[in-house]
Amino acid sequence: MSRTFLGMPTPAPRGVGHLRGDEPFPAAARRALGDAQLRRNLRHATTTIRGKSGAVIGEVPDWQELRAAGRAIKTDTMARLPELLEQLEAAVTAAGGTVHWAADAVEANRIVTDLVRAAGADRVMKVKSMATQEIGLNEALEAAGIEPVETDLAELIVQLGRDKPSHILVPAIHRNRAEIREIFLREMPGVDPGLTDEPAALAAAARRHLRRTFLSTKVAISGANFAVAETGTLAVVESEGNGRMCLTLPDTLITVMGIEKVIPTWRDLEVFLQLLPRASTGERMNPYTSMWTGVTPGDGPQTFHLVLLDNGRSAVLADEVGRQALHCIRCSACLNVCPVYERTGGHAYGSVYPGPIGAVLSPQLTGVADNASLPYASSLCGACYDACPVMIDIPSILVHLRAEAPHPRAEAAAMAVAAYTMDHPALYAAAQRAAKLSRLAGPRGRGLPPPLSGWAASRDLPQPPSETFRQWWAER
Amino acid sequence: MRIALFVTCLADTLFPEAARATVRLLERLGHEVVFPEDQTCCGQMHVNTGYPDEALRLVRRHVRVFAPYDVVVAPSGSCVGSVRHQHATVARRAGDERLASRAEEVAARTHELSELLVDVLGVTDVGAYFPHRVTYHPTCHSLRMLRVGDKPLRLLREVRGLELVELPQAEQCCGFGGTFAVKNADTSTAMLADKMRNVLAARADVCTAGDASCLMHIGGGLSRLRAGVRTVHLAEILASTERSATAGERDRLEVRP
Numbered sequence: 001m002s003r004t005f006l007g008m009p010t011p012a013p014r015g016v017g018h019l020r021g022d023e024p025f026p027a028a029a030r031r032a033l034g035d036a037q038l039r040r041n042l043r044h045a046t047t048t049i050r051g052k053s054g055a056v057i058g059e060v061p062d063w064q065e066l067r068a069a070g071r072a073i074k075t076d077t078m079a080r081l082p083e084l085l086e087q088l089e090a091a092v093t094a095a096g097g098t099v100h101w102a103a104d105a106v107e108a109n110r111i112v113t114d115l116v117r118a119a120g121a122d123r124v125m126k127v128k129s130m131a132t133q134e135i136g137l138n139e140a141l142e143a144a145g146i147e148p149v150e151t152d153l154a155e156l157i158v159q160l161g162r163d164k165p166s167h168i169l170v171p172a173i174h175r176n177r178a179e180i181r182e183i184f185l186r187e188m189p190g191v192d193p194g195l196t197d198e199p200a201a202l203a204a205a206a207r208r209h210l211r212r213t214f215l216s217t218k219v220a221i222s223g224a225n226f227a228v229a230e231t232g233t234l235a236v237v238e239s240e241g242n243g244r245m246c247l248t249l250p251d252t253l254i255t256v257m258g259i260e261k262v263i264p265t266w267r268d269l270e271v272f273l274q275l276l277p278r279a280s281t282g283e284r285m286n287p288y289t290s291m292w293t294g295v296t297p298g299d300g301p302q303t304f305h306l307v308l309l310d311n312g313r314s315a316v317l318a319d320e321v322g323r324q325a326l327h328c329i330r331c332s333a334c335l336n337v338c339p340v341y342e343r344t345g346g347h348a349y350g351s352v353y354p355g356p357i358g359a360v361l362s363p364q365l366t367g368v369a370d371n372a373s374l375p376y377a378s379s380l381c382g383a384c385y386d387a388c389p390v391m392i393d394i395p396s397i398l399v400h401l402r403a404e405a406p407h408p409r410a411e412a413a414a415m416a417v418a419a420y421t422m423d424h425p426a427l428y429a430a431a432q433r434a435a436k437l438s439r440l441a442g443p444r445g446r447g448l449p450p451p452l453s454g455w456a457a458s459r460d461l462p463q464p465p466s467e468t469f470r471q472w473w474a475e476r
Numbered sequence: 477m478r479i480a481l482f483v484t485c486l487a488d489t490l491f492p493e494a495a496r497a498t499v500r501l502l503e504r505l506g507h508e509v510v511f512p513e514d515q516t517c518c519g520q521m522h523v524n525t526g527y528p529d530e531a532l533r534l535v536r537r538h539v540r541v542f543a544p545y546d547v548v549v550a551p552s553g554s555c556v557g558s559v560r561h562q563h564a565t566v567a568r569r570a571g572d573e574r575l576a577s578r579a580e581e582v583a584a585r586t587h588e589l590s591e592l593l594v595d596v597l598g599v600t601d602v603g604a605y606f607p608h609r610v611t612y613h614p615t616c617h618s619l620r621m622l623r624v625g626d627k628p629l630r631l632l633r634e635v636r637g638l639e640l641v642e643l644p645q646a647e648q649c650c651g652f653g654g655t656f657a658v659k660n661a662d663t664s665t666a667m668l669a670d671k672m673r674n675v676l677a678a679r680a681d682v683c684t685a686g687d688a689s690c691l692m693h694i695g696g697g698l699s700r701l702r703a704g705v706r707t708v709h710l711a712e713i714l715a716s717t718e719r720s721a722t723a724g725e726r727d728r729l730e731v732r733p
Contacts, residue, residue: 025660026659026660026661026662026663029660029662029663030662033662033663033666339648339649339651339667340660340663340667343663343666343667344663344666375526376655376656376659376660377660377663378653378656379616379649379651379652379653379654379656379664379667380524380616380653380654380656381616381620381649381653382616382617382619382620382621383616383620383647383649385620386620396565399523399524399526399562402524402525402526403526403527403528403529403569404526405526407526407527411525412527415522415525415527415530416530418521418522418530419519419522419527419530419531419533419534420533422485422516422517422519422534422537423516423533423534423537425513425514425515425516428485428516428517432488432489435489435490451658451659452658454657454658454659454661455657455658455661455696457661457662457665458661458664458665458668458696458697458700459657459665459668459692459693459696459697459699459700460696460697460699460700461696462490462491462692462695462696464489464490465490465491465492465493467492468488468489468492469483469487469488469489469492469495469496470483470488470511470513472492472496473499473511473513474513
């Protein structure tokens, strides 16, 4: 089917996929903050990854230059995305693959479902992929009577637990090993009832379960970390090797890739393959880097489909400030250093993209009004910007999106009055004197009206001074 | 040197002791301090809450008021961060390129207090005396927007009588974040709880920082807990001497009836 686009690019459609939460961030965060086990799991996991990552980044003398190179390549890519995508399409096609263009989640799900049906399969195995989580592919496949099996260990834990991923890299970061043992005992077919919560025992149980899947499933679905326009090569990096199994064993491979994952040349990989593992898992090099170019007769899948997914990305690209969010290589370093994420976890963000990058990416993909609380889910401390391996200025995008978000009417009125007052020094001085009346706010601010009452929930208000600085200066 | 004080609306209104200390300190070091009285607020709250159009008039005012001065100082890393990193952006967003370039000129002459002392005035021993056990919280905007680095610590290490103790996990945000503190009060409080845990673990009598806003948050939490640790702005410590040990002259965040 061919379509002609007219007008501005559209956001990701409602009612499909996982980019929108059911409730605003503050409400979801409030519940998460009360979960002591979750807080402990997150603190332990993020502290561990931060330590590992910091150590291996410290070994690289030209880390800042690498970051700058990563940013430069991504900026160049975004500046000529259409031409690079067409180059990629031509190269993949020439190598024996088939390229499909999906404007949104609905179209991508339909394309993939039709391809699986055409292959005559009722089960698919999946490589860990953010794009397919974003579009809700598993739900679409299940609705079509096709069973998707996640093969990344953490995604498998999430899938078996009928749960949602809460971290880009470590989707089950909110679970500890005791909880994982319970899920396996409850949901894994043929599991040893004497299973312990030793990590090695849990991994062995998953391995036995997955090995059966790898050997008997004819269709695999993956995402992509990179796609080289010049050569038509796709790349997936991972730690477990389960992705490698999916990418090499089946007859048919279907890759769903966000259009921003393209990079211009093979040589550009040298930058990203250094940046990604150190920023992401804290490894010098990831254990498995799988690359494939179309189809190779007699070796690996003999049918390859590449689905290029927009789903709001063109709309992000149209925003001069916000488009930086498309540079993201999904390392999750920003999650691991974020003081908000560390305390609330990923589910509070409502989207498959949590943490600082999610707070700038999700609202842009859906339109800010559909995720209006996310740009405010940050204290603007800036730790994410420092950690980002491709130097995405997340705090600036957050501030930019706050200006686009719908504002509560009372707040907007108060802000207008405040700006007017502060632009008139006499009024301003009068308002300062009135601040002394803040004794009306009650002892230590406990009588303040909402939303200011949120301050006094945990903090005393300072007593107003007997004179302001400018009064003191004038009398000096 | 003639130095214009950018007092910040928060220090002017709620924490004048930090601003007075800045004046006393700079005058003691032999400089002339002037206070342009038409200044009000830099507009950071408006920008960071999503109101850059409202902030525009405040940016215009700030630039007009401070343009005549060669050196401007503020006792706040956050407000200086706004002047340096946001003012020109706000102007450009409104299509006012002339204002943007004037804002950049003012920004280049505007310094946070520790930057002014160490980089511009070339002094680390300011002749202060403060006989207390102190821990330093590096506020996020000083640390990551301005990159003040160890300048505040170098100043504190020269203060006579002061015992400087390390704050565990110092570089983690305290959870203030401007309107974040009320829009996301629960998350802000969770971050504050960890910051207070670390302040208490340092067993300090005083927690200091270069921003009255973060100190209002940390001090407000410590006061609520009756923790017995007070917050004092860096300027007040540096202004204290044997003759006038006035830092924390009014402990308004301490327990009171």
